[in-house]
Amino acid sequence: MLKKKIILGIIILSILFSTTACWDNENVDDIAFVTGIGFDKSEEGMIEVTVQLVVPTFLQQREQGSDEEAFWTISFEEETVFGAVKGMLSTVNRRLFRNHIHIIVIGEDLAREGIIDVLDFLERDHEMKKNAEMLVARGSTAQKVLQAQSNLEDIPSIHLTDIMENANQLAKLKQKDLITLLREINQQGQSSVIGTVQIVGQDGKDEPAEEADNGEEALLLKDMIVEGAAAFKETQLVGWLSPPETRGYLFAQGEVIDGIINIDNPHDREQRVSIEVRSAGAEPEVELKDGEPRLSIEVWATGNLGEQQGAGNLTTQSDFAELAKELSALIEEEIREVVDLAQQDYEADIFGFGELMRREHPDYWQQVRGDWEQEFSQAPVEIEVQTTIRKPRMIRMPTRPK
C-alpha cells in the first residue's frame, strides 16, 4: 500500500519536474552553436559582431547530399559586444551557445582602433571558450571572413582552424589563442602578435581583392590565405608581418616546428635547395651594461635536406656545413628584418624582452617600465644563429643522367 503510494508520488513528482523545466535546463535543440565570432568597427562607430552558427539538421542533410549550407552567419551592430550578442536573439530563435567557438576574427579597422573592449567581453563571459584561436582579417572585415564557404568542410570555422594549424606548423603563421593573448596583454613588457587572414581573390593575386564579393557568387575559403601576422602595440594594431618576417619572428621565439627554407645551391647559384628545419629553439637574453639594456637572441636549428635542384653532389659533410652556414645567414637575416621592423617601424616589443627584463632585472625594470618601448627601440640586438644539417633523407647522392 505504502510502497504503491511512494511510487505514485515519485511518478507525480517526476512528471512535475519534466513539465516545469528548471531554470538552467535548456534542451540542446534550443541552442545555436556558435563556431566562429568576428568583430568589426561599423561605420557608425559601433561594434559589429558577426557570428557563424551551425545548423545541425542541415549538417546531417548535407551528409545525405543536400546542397543547403550547414552554417549561417549573422551580424549585429551595437555599442557593446554583449549587447550585440544578446541583440541577435531578435533574429535567431535560439540562444547563442558560445562554448564551442573555434575562432575569433577581428576586422582590420577594429584592430587598428584597439581590441581591449572586445577582449573584456571575451574574458568576462563564463561561456566563452578561452582557448579559441585568434585571427586578424588583413585588409577586410571579420564579417567577410566568416561568411566564406568551404568546399572541404561543412563548417568553415573548423576548416579555418585546421589550416591555421597547418600554417603554424610550416612557420607561416603565428597561431595564438585567446588565453595566451590575454596573458600577453597583461604582461607589462610584451606586445602581441596575432595571425592574419587575407582575401586574395580567385586568381591568387597577392593583393586584397575587393571585387570578390560584389558578384553573386559567395566567397570561398580557398580565395583566402592564412599566413603572416599582425603586430600589436598594447591592444592596437600597428603593422603587419609578411610570411618571411613571421618566420623570422617565429625563429626568434623558438616556435618553428617544421619550416621549409629555400637557399642557393652552393654548386650552382642559380638553383635552389630546400631545407626542412626541424627542432628549432631560441633563447632571448637581456643584459645590463652600464645601465643600458643589451638584447640578444640565440637561435639554434637542425635541418634536413629536402630537395636539391641543380647540379653537384650536396650530400657531403663539407657541403652540409656550407649549407648550414647559408641557412644560418638566411635565418639571421630574417630575424634581423623583423627585429628592425619591430624596433624602428612599430616600436613594439613583440619579442617579450621587457618581460624578460622584468624577470631578470626587476630593479632596472621598475625604472623603465613606463617607457620601455622607447628603450627597446634603441637597444642593440645581437642575433646568433647556429644550424646543422643532419640528414639527406632517402638517397646518398642525387640522380644524374649518364
Add this chain to the structure above:
Amino acid sequence: MFRKLAGIYNYLKHKSQDYFQSEQPQEEESEQEKVPRDIQKVKQKLAETFADCSDFVLRELKIGDDSQFKVILAYFEGLTDHEIINNGILDPLMIESKKIGIDRRHEGELIQKIKEEIINVGEVGEADTFTRTVEELLAGGTVLYIDGQGTALKFDTTAWEERGVEEPQTESIVRGPREGFVESLSTNISLLRRRIKNANLKFKVLNLGVQTNTDVAIGYLAGIVNEDVLKMVEERVQRIKIDAVLESGYIEEFIEDSPFSIFPTVGSSERPDKVAGKLLEGRVAILCEGTPFVLTVPYLFIEAFQSSEDYYNRPYVATIGRSLRFLALIITAALPAFYVAVLTFHQNILPFELLLNITAAVEGIPFSPFFETLVLGTAFELLREAGVRMPKPIGQAVSIVGALILGEAAVEAGIASHPIVIVTAVTAITSFILSPLLEPLIFIRLFLLVAANTLGFMGMGLVIITIFVHLVNLKSFGVPYLAPFSPLSGMDLEDTLVRFPLWAMLTRPRILAWREEEGEKYRLDANLIKKEE
C-alpha cells in the same frame, strides 16, 4: 490508513529489541493433551481433526498372537512412502507380530516390543501428546496408536514428490558445479553437508508460520561464525510471528536491519557452492522448507559484485570481471542521467562533432530528453516484466519484438531519438549484470534522472552523495554495509575490486567478525603454507 501509519510508526519507535517479544503470546500448555488410552477415542479424535481430509488414511488393525491388541495406523497418502508402510510396518505388524508371540502378558512392554522386534523402519519414535502425533502425521510420518497405551509410535516414512537437483535458473555460470538447491530442506542441508564435511557445520531447525508450520534451518560453521551475528539472527528469526512462511523472502523482510532502505541487506542464493563459501567466510545461512533460495547474512554491498565463478577462474579473469561489474554499476545507474545532464546543462562536455550529431538526431523530437528517457525506461521495465511473466518461448519473442521493433518504430515516427534508444538499451543490458541490485538501481536511476534534469551534474553529485550517506548508515546484522571500503579494512580489500590469488588470501573477512582484538584468530594458517614447498 491511519491505523496502518500508526502501526508503522510504532514499529519504527520500537525497532529495537523488544518489539516482537511483547507481542509474542504465551504458549498454552493445556493444548498439550495426552494421547487417549481408549482406541475408540483416538479414532474419534482423529476423525474430528482430519475431517474432510480425503488423503488421510486410517487403518484399524488387530495384532498379537490372537489379534487381541487393537491398533490404529494413520498416515497421509502422498506424503508417505507406500513401500515402507507396506513392507516395513503393515507386513511385520500383521505377520511378524503373530510369530513372536505377543499376548496379554506383554501388555506392559508392548511398545518396546513393537519398536524393537517387529517394525523394520529406520527412524522410530514415541509421542505421548496427541498434538505431537498430529504434527508428525502432517510432516509425512506414520503413527501407530495402540489401544490402552497412552503413547503412540511414530515412524518416519516421509517421501513426497520432489524436484531433482538441477542447474539453478537464476545464477548460471560457465565454470563450476551445476547443482542448485531444491525445495526440500533436507536435500538442501545434505547438499551443503556434502561440501563441508565438518562436524562444526551446524543446522538449527525452527518451526515458523502459525498456519504453515514451515521448517527453517539456521546453518553456520561453529568456530568461524561470529557469535554475535548468530545470536542476532536466531533472535530475529525466532521473533517472527506470521501466518505463513511460503518462501525465504518472508523471513528476509522480517530480519532486515533497515526495512525502508531500497538496498537489500540480506542475500539470497540458489547455489550450494556459493552458500558454502559464505558459510566458510563466517556468514549465517537461513534455509527454508519449500524454496530453493537460501538466505545468507550479513549481506554486504560488495557481494553484489562477487560471483562464485570468480573463485573458480584465474585471478586475472576474475579481476577483470569485477572491474566490469563496477563499470556496469556506474553505467546502469548514471548513464540516462548523464545523457540528460549533458543534453540540457553541460553541452560543452561533448566533443563538438559528437555534439552536432546528437543535436541533429534530437532535433525535431517534441519531448525533452528527460521525458523521453523516462518513457523509454518505463517501457523497457514493462517489457522486462512481460518477458518474465509470459511462458518462456513467448516471453523471448515479446522482448525481441518490443526491443527491436518498438524502438525502431519510435525513432522512425519521430517520437524518440536514436541516442536515447542506445542509452536505454545499454542501461538495460548492463542492469542485468548486477542482478542483486536490480531493484535498488531502478530507484537510483530515477533519482539521478530527476536530479540531472533539475541541476545537471551538480544535482547528480548531490544525489550520489546522499546515496553514499545512506549506504554508510546501513548495517547488515551489525556489520557496516559498505565494508571493507568504509570503514576501510585493508586486509579485506583482497577480495573486492581485485581478486587476489587464493593462496594470497591470508585471512577470512575480518569485517564479518569485527572483533579487532581477535584479529589474529582469523588468520588461515593453512594458506600460509606456500605452494609446492
Add this chain to the structure above:
Amino acid sequence: MIILLVISLALIIAIDLRHLLAATKKDIFIYSALLVAAFMVALAQLMEWKLLVPSRVIESLVRSIIGGMG
C-alpha cells in the same frame, strides 16, 4: 512566500518528529529556539531587513577596534 516558509518549517518538524517524541523538554526548547532563529532570519531576508545583518555588524565592530588600536 511566508506560506512557503511555514510549510517548510512544518516539514522540518515532521521529519524530526520521531526524534522529538523521544526528546526531553530541554532538547525541544533549544530545538525550537533554533527554528525560531532560522525563521526570523528567513523572514528578515524576505523583508529585506538589513539592520542587523551579521556581516555588517561584524564589519563595523572590526573597523572600530582596528581604528581604536591604530
Add this chain to the structure above:
Amino acid sequence: MIEEAKISGYQLGMLIVGFVFGSSVILNPAAVAYQDAWFAQLLAWLGGFVLLGLYVAIYLLSPEQNLIETLREGFGKYLGSLIGLFYIWYFIHLASLVFRDLGEYMMTVTYTETPLVFLIISFSLPIAYLVKSGIEAIGRTAEITIFVIPISVLITVVLLIPNYDFNSLQPFLEEGLTPVLEGAFNNLSFPFGETVIFLMLFPALNEKDKLIKASSLGLFVAGVLLITITLRDIMVLGSNIFRRAIFPAHLSTTLLPAEIDQLIAINWLLGSGAKITVCIYATVKGLAELFKLNSYKLLALPTVVLAVGLSLWSFDDLIGLLRWSSEIYPYYALPFQIVIPVLLLIILLFKRYLR
C-alpha cells in the same frame, strides 16, 4: 552525553583534507600576492602547522574533552560558556559563508539562471542528512568520497602540462614582502586557522595515538594540494589573470583539453560539503554540550536551515562577499583562531604544571 560512535585516524585525516581544501580553492585567498601566491600559501601552510599544533596541544592537555568543555575548564563555568557560545556562532557563521561561496561559485560558473536560494538549499539537504546520521557517518562518508579530490587534482595538473609557462612564476618578490605577507595572513585565517573547529572532533577519534599523525598528514596533503593548484593556476593563467579572476582554479580547468571542467566542479562540491558538514556538526555538538542535551542529532536540521538563512541574508552580492572575506574576515577570525586558543593553552599549562 555519551557518544559511542567513533572515527578512525584515516577518516579524520580525510576530513581535514576536505575541510582545508574546501572553499578556499575556489576563491584563492592568497591571490593578492600575484605570482608569489604560492609562497604566501607556503607561509600560511607552515603557520597552519603551528596553529594545528596549538590546537592539538590544547586537546592533549585536556583529553576526551571537546572545545566547549575545555573552555569551561579554562575560563570558568560562566565565562567559558559565553566564549563557547561565541565559538558556536563562529562555526555556524563559517558554515553560512561556505554555503554562500559555493552557491555564488555555482551560480556564476554554470547555473546562471538558477536562483541562489535553490542552489544553496540543494547543497544543504545532503549535509543535513549527513549530520543527522552522526559523526560516524560523517567520517565514513569522508573516507569514501574525499579521496576523489587528490585524484582529480592530479588529473588536471597532468592534463594542463602543455599550458604551463614556468616564466609566469618570476620575478620572485617583485613588489617586496608586503603583498606576500598580506596573502599569507589572509590564507592563514582562511582556511588554515579554521582548523580550530577540529577541537570539536578530536574527542570522537577512536585511535588516540594516531591523533598527531592523522591531523598533520591531513594538513600536509591539503597544503600540498592547495599549493599545487595555486602553482598550476599561476603557470596556466599568468599572474595577472590569476589575480583578477574571481575563481582562478575554475578558469584554468576550463582550458582542459577534454573540457571536463564540469566534472571537476563536483570535486569542489565535495570539499565545500566536507567543510560545511564539519561546521554544522561542530555547531550542533557545541550546542548540545553547552546546554547538556541528550542528542545533537536532533538539532541538525534547524541548524542547517539557520545557516542557509544566514548565508542568504548576510551579503547582497558577490562583490560584497569577496570584499568582506578579504578585508574583514581575517580580523574577525583572529580571536577565534589565535587569541583565545593561545590564552587557553597558557591557562591550561598553568593549571596542569604550575599548581
